[in-house]
Amino acid sequence: MTAQQACDALNGKVIAGATLVAATVAATSAVPTYCKVSGNIAPSLNFEMRLPQTWNGKLHYGGGGGYNGSIPALNLAALTSGYADVSSDSGHQGGNAFNADFALNDANAAQLFGSLSTPTVMSSALELIKTAYGAPPSRSYFEGCSNGGREALINVQRYPNLFDGVIARAPAYNWVGLLGQFNRTALAVSETGTSFTLPKTQLLAKTVRDACDGLDGIVDGVVSNKDACTPDVVNVAKLRCAGGADLGDTCLSDAQLAVVTSWTSDSVLTGNSTFRNAGWTLSGNEDDAGAWPAWVTGNGTVTKAYQYLFQDTTIKNYLARNPTANSLTYGAFDQNPNALYALSALNDATQTDIRPFKNSGGKLLLWHGGNDSALSNNATIEYYKNVKTVVGAANADAFMRLYIAPGVNHCSGGPGADSTALLAALDSWVERGTAPSGLVAEKKDAAGATLFSRPLCEYPKYPRYTGPANDANAAKLAASYTCS
């Protein structure tokens, strides 16, 4: 049978509860020829599997984002490396990633989104691969960012035998805690007279850069030595407008300084010690279009900010359970503890004892952008440290790594180097026992050419410039930096 015939043979089949539609997709300059298999698991879980003609014998599962509702695009790096690549809509359709209406009256959809979509799809995907290639995958890997990073840790914690390796990037693992902080900051931004406009954000970011950019050995517009950029070093208080009222773009009012305080301080909710979120370290790139303007301030219109949208739909559909509830007048986020417990049981991935995953041979790569204004990389650092405490430092080192990528926005973008071959590093670790080392992050232009590179350092190390002074070419090369 040719690959084309094998693909056609899948069309119309029902495999492990999934009804399939399959067709060969011709190669383009960017994507090799593959068999696209669309699957529906009744009533409402849809997935897509991309089967390469030259299979490397392994499966790659790509996680979703936000409140999902659509199937993510194929993972080009995985497909071109020969992986069978699968992803799903997490069990509901339509709306958008900022919309949790599906959860209001559909407990099945809420369970699928929370934790069940991946193992359910996997049961069909494994059978599908056996049918298509005549053998099950020798390895299965899960990779996701944001909500996909949460899905990654859900799999590690609740289904420790499902994957051989997991990449959790910018994981939204503490769902209750981070949404509580989204709510707190949205309230601070919406205070009458706050109006956190772009010039205000630029003033804040420049103040941080002026204080901290050079602390990593090079003034390159990115604060790489985040731990040295302490509140005392930045001294945001010096930006206070005389008297505390808003006196224009050269200072911050008391209400605007309160936004910064909400941002940088931990958020703690009542009822459970995991209902918390570690506040952000100011990055110096808050003014990037994909940072505060998109996620926090809406450039002065809070209802356009993504953090506002996420906490609003969460209050409507999970906490108040009232589609007309107004998150800005709802009152205390933790006023209904039972609602928080229910939300946590569905969506939280805060368990720190992940020895079952380690003991099954699993490897875990954690990654977080240093300029992520959606999710705090300090929260990911906190999870990493807590796991280390529970499993022991030596045990943790045998199966887990954490990388912070300075100047990188939520999942990608921003002024930092955002692209690293993490899947290849994970595969080497799982297949050959070769722990990741010497990883490089690149910043690429729209055509895929490398603009500059940096070492991707294991936390708590950061890339410190150790090249020749005043050498623009050397400054672009990872070899000019040392993880310090």
Ligand SMILES: [Ca+2]
């Ligand atoms: Ca710098």
